[in-house]
Amino acid sequence: MADRRPVATEDIDWSAPPATRRAPGRSRRDGGRIGSVEVLAVLLVALVLLRAPIAGLVSAPWLQTWTTVFVSVLVQAVPFLVFGVALSAVIAVFVPRSFWARALPKHPALAVPAAGVAGVVLPGCECGSVPIAGSLIRRGVAPAAALTFLLAAPAINPIVLTATAIAFPNNPGMVLARGVASLAVAVAMGWLWLRLGRADWIRLPHRPHLDDRSRGRAFWAACRHDLMHAGGFLVLGAAAAATINVAVPESWLRGLAGNAVLSVLALTALAVVLSICSEADAFVAASLTQFSLTARLVFLVVGPMVDLKLIAMQSGAFGGRFAARFAPATVVAGVLIGSGVGLVLL
Amino acid sequence: MNRRAQAVVMLLFGGAILRASLSDMYLRFVKQGLRPLLIAAGVLLVVAAAMTLWYDLRPPPREPAGEHGQHDEPGAPHGESVHDEHGGGHGHGHGEPRVGWLLLLPVLGLLLVAPPPLGSYAAGQAGTVLTAQEPDSDYPPLPPGDPAPVTLLDYASRAVFDGGRSLADRKVRLTGFLTPGPGGEPMLARIVLTCCAADGRPIKIGLTGDVPAGLPADTWVRIVGVYSDRTAKDPINDATVPYVEVRSWQQVAAPTEQYE
Numbered sequence: 001m002a003d004r005r006p007v008a009t010e011d012i013d014w015s016a017p018p019a020t021r022r023a024p025g026r027s028r029r030d031g032g033r034i035g036s037v038e039v040l041a042v043l044l045v046a047l048v049l050l051r052a053p054i055a056g057l058v059s060a061p062w063l064q065t066w067t068t069v070f071v072s073v074l075v076q077a078v079p080f081l082v083f084g085v086a087l088s089a090v091i092a093v094f095v096p097r098s099f100w101a102r103a104l105p106k107h108p109a110l111a112v113p114a115a116g117v118a119g120v121v122l123p124g125c126e127c128g129s130v131p132i133a134g135s136l137i138r139r140g141v142a143p144a145a146a147l148t149f150l151l152a153a154p155a156i157n158p159i160v161l162t163a164t165a166i167a168f169p170n171n172p173g174m175v176l177a178r179g180v181a182s183l184a185v186a187v188a189m190g191w192l193w194l195r196l197g198r199a200d201w202i203r204l205p206h207r208p209h210l211d212d213r214s215r216g217r218a219f220w221a222a223c224r225h226d227l228m229h230a231g232g233f234l235v236l237g238a239a240a241a242a243t244i245n246v247a248v249p250e251s252w253l254r255g256l257a258g259n260a261v262l263s264v265l266a267l268t269a270l271a272v273v274l275s276i277c278s279e280a281d282a283f284v285a286a287s288l289t290q291f292s293l294t295a296r297l298v299f300l301v302v303g304p305m306v307d308l309k310l311i312a313m314q315s316g317a318f319g320g321r322f323a324a325r326f327a328p329a330t331v332v333a334g335v336l337i338g339s340g341v342g343l344v345l346l
Numbered sequence: 347m348n349r350r351a352q353a354v355v356m357l358l359f360g361g362a363i364l365r366a367s368l369s370d371m372y373l374r375f376v377k378q379g380l381r382p383l384l385i386a387a388g389v390l391l392v393v394a395a396a397m398t399l400w401y402d403l404r405p406p407p408r409e410p411a412g413e414h415g416q417h418d419e420p421g422a423p424h425g426e427s428v429h430d431e432h433g434g435g436h437g438h439g440h441g442e443p444r445v446g447w448l449l450l451l452p453v454l455g456l457l458l459v460a461p462p463p464l465g466s467y468a469a470g471q472a473g474t475v476l477t478a479q480e481p482d483s484d485y486p487p488l489p490p491g492d493p494a495p496v497t498l499l500d501y502a503s504r505a506v507f508d509g510g511r512s513l514a515d516r517k518v519r520l521t522g523f524l525t526p527g528p529g530g531e532p533m534l535a536r537i538v539l540t541c542c543a544a545d546g547r548p549i550k551i552g553l554t555g556d557v558p559a560g561l562p563a564d565t566w567v568r569i570v571g572v573y574s575d576r577t578a579k580d581p582i583n584d585a586t587v588p589y590v591e592v593r594s595w596q597q598v599a600a601p602t603e604q605y606e
Contacts, residue, residue: 036351043450044358051458058459065468067461069544072375074452076542078363079383082390163540220397227394228352231359232445235452245544246471276545283540284547290584316445 062246070242073309076277077127077234084128085230088135089222093215100141108142112190115145116183119152126154126278126304127234130313131226134204143202148190151330154278155182155304164300167282171293173345174300178282181301181341185333192329203319205229233316237309241275244308248273257290267295268335271303278304294342302334347446353398359449360391362456371456373603374463376542463604466525466563469535469548473583476502476549485512493517493570497606498536498549505573505588513573520551520590521568521598524561528581532558534569534590539605546605552578552589561597569595 047054058067104111119129133150137143154160156179168174205225256266267288276284281303285296306327315323347355366372367384376384455461476499485508488494496504496518504512522536525548534553537546554574558567569592576589 036347037354040351040354047454047458054454054458055460058461061467064461065464065471067455067459068374068464068468071452071455071461072543075363075366075372075375075384075456076380076544079380079387082387083383086390216397217401220394220401223394224349224352224356224398227356227391228347228446228449232448235448236445239451241544274544277541279541281545284545288583 066242066246069245070238073238073241073275074234077238077309080277081127081131081230081234082227085131085223085226087128088131088226089219091132091135091139092222093219095139097140100136100139104141104145108144108194109191111142111145112148112194113187115141115149115190116152116187119149119186120156120179120183126307126310127230127313129153130310130317131230134226134317137202138204142194143197143199144190144193147193147326148186151186151189151305152183155186155301160278160282160304163279164282167286171346174293174297177297177341177345178300180345181297181334181338182304184337184341185301185305185330188333188337189326189330192333193326201319201322201325203322205317205319229316230313233312234309237275237307237312240308240312241273244273244275257295260292260294263291263295264298264335264339267291267299268302268331271299272307272331274303275307275309276303293346294339297342297346298335298338301338302331305334306330347444349398349402352446353395353402355446355449355453356391356398357395358453358457360388360395362453363391364388366456370602371460373605374461374543377539377605378603463600464537464543464546465523465604466535468537468546469523469525469550472547474502474550474580474585474587475499475538475547476506476585476587484508488512488516488518491519493519495519498522498534498551499538499606501590502549502551502588505590506577506586510573510575517570517572517593518590519568519570521566521601522551523563523600523604524558524565524567525550525563527552527578532561533587534567536606537604543605549606550580550587552576552587553592554589555591556594557592558595558597566598566600567595568598569593 058064105114129150132153133146136146136149161175161179164178165172165175256262267285271281274281274284281300285299288296288299291299311323311327314326318326363384366375367381367388372381372384485504488496494516498520501513501518501520504510520534522534524532525535527533527550532553534551535548537543538549539546553569554576555571558565558569561567569590571590571592574589574591578587578589579585580587
């Protein structure tokens with residue numbers, strides 16, 4: 001797929017330049033080459049025939065637990081992914097570019113906090129906010145503002161803050177600390193991007209050009225592309241999260257809880273590898289009683305912004321060079337700001 | 347992966363989601379409240395697959411008067427060509443939709459493997475979920491009935507945080523699966539779910555009195571018992587594990603909604 005040769009793929013977008021577009025009649029068949037539909041058909045027949053042996057393979061308890069966790073991460077994320085993709089397709093196809101120029105402050109340094117506050121109001125899930133942020137950048141929103149939205153939307157919204165309040169009934173300060181720290185990290189990352197970020201780190205994947213005459217066609221093409229793309233990376237992330245969930249017993253963490261610095265670092269690592277959705281992570285944090293409140297705050301700040309599932313999705317949506325810089329920087333910002341806010345407020 | 351294969355994958359994925367959410371199968375993975383969203387997402391996936399096939403089977407419109415309905419009016423936002431990718435954005439490592447093949451894995455998991463709900467194995471991996479809640483809150487009286495039906499989480503909270511006051515002089519009925527405790531003795535457990543099975547944490551209750559014996563792990567039992575002031579520590583997270591004194595027990599079929 002690296003070079004998208006016109007003769008080698010049926011996958012040319014209908015809006016590709018005419019020079020590379022094959023005649024409509026011929027593009028249906030791919031002279032003698034086995035296409036993906038055929039591969040898919042053979043694969044499916046093989047799977048149905050081999051159903052019993054496959055089911056037998058996954059009879060070990062750890063493998064069954066792995067499969068349950070893997071499927072459940074996906075099932076939980078699917079509605080948010082699908083609606084996020086649909087919303088991002090609406091942004092891409094139906095919201096005029098001029099809208100964003102009017103809605104956000106002209107100066108990017110001001111657009112960043114505005115995007116952060118927009119993220120607070122919109123109840124988003126991390127799986128949905130990745131394609132939305134990609135769409136915003138495509139529509140001319142400053143990347144710094146779009147990235148702030150990407151971080152803020154899942155981390156601080158009414159649903160997440162309510163869940164946090166329920167999970168920590170004895171520590172109402174936790175809700176405030178979570179909101180303040182998460183917003184601060186999101187805005188700080190936006191400003192950091194303004195200062196240090198380089199446009200060529202972001203590589204938005206090739207997507208059907210949306211200058212087609214039919215908006216319906218453009219809408220469904222954007223949906224299809226983002227679903228397959230973000231969905232595929234979501235599968236990668238879910239598999240990684242399930243592996244960690246099964247392979248790393250909770251008891252390993254116990255030894256680290258006594259030390260203030262180590263406990264923050266341990267829960268940071270746990271937040272990254274567990275990849276729990278932001279509506280649920282407060283309850284997991286509440287159950288990690290042997291850790292300090294500050295360590296658990298860092299867990300809540302980092303988790304919705306950086307985890308295995310998100311790193312996979314971000315490198316899919318913005319390119320590996322972007323994710324390799326953005327994710328570690330966000331972790332560092334989350335740990336520093338989260339610890340600082342925790343020391344002051346908790 | 348061409349568009350038609352993508353449509354088939356989306357159709358399978360949406361179909362698998364719909365099949366799971368229209369039966370009780372989705373309860374193995376997520377909470378009941380997610381069902382409407384799951385059905386809507388499944389339908390949207392199937393529609394996206396259908397629309398992809400529909401557009402792929404007809405040639406792209408060349409003229410403004412193509413055969414397809416809506417067209418941009420002059421001055422619409424898409425008049426200009428939108429060049430998304432920075433040059434060569436698709437020229438690196440993974441081709442853009444190829445990662446979509448991975449969506450066959452959850453289809454495989456949902457339609458062919460159909461993994462069981464989390465049980466004894468997961469309960470042994472994680473510490474009991476019971477953690478400091480409102481220690482001073484007064485618990486409402488137990489529900490009526492003799493024995494009173496209570497959830498494991500409710501019993502454990504009353505036993506640990508209320509010192510068993512609201513459990514005094516009452517018989518309770520608890521339903522859960524058996525899981526071996528730290529010393530191999532059977533404990534009663536259930537998985538508590540907040541969002542999805544990935545955040546599932548066990549609630550564990552120790553058993554004294556007429557302890558069910560000779561049953562394998564993951565067997566579902568319904569016990570009738572009374573409050574016991576005996577407690578233990580879960581070695582995994584140092585949380586308190588309360589005990590119940592079993593008066594009688596019976597083996598039962600696993601409930602539809604296995605999580606609490």
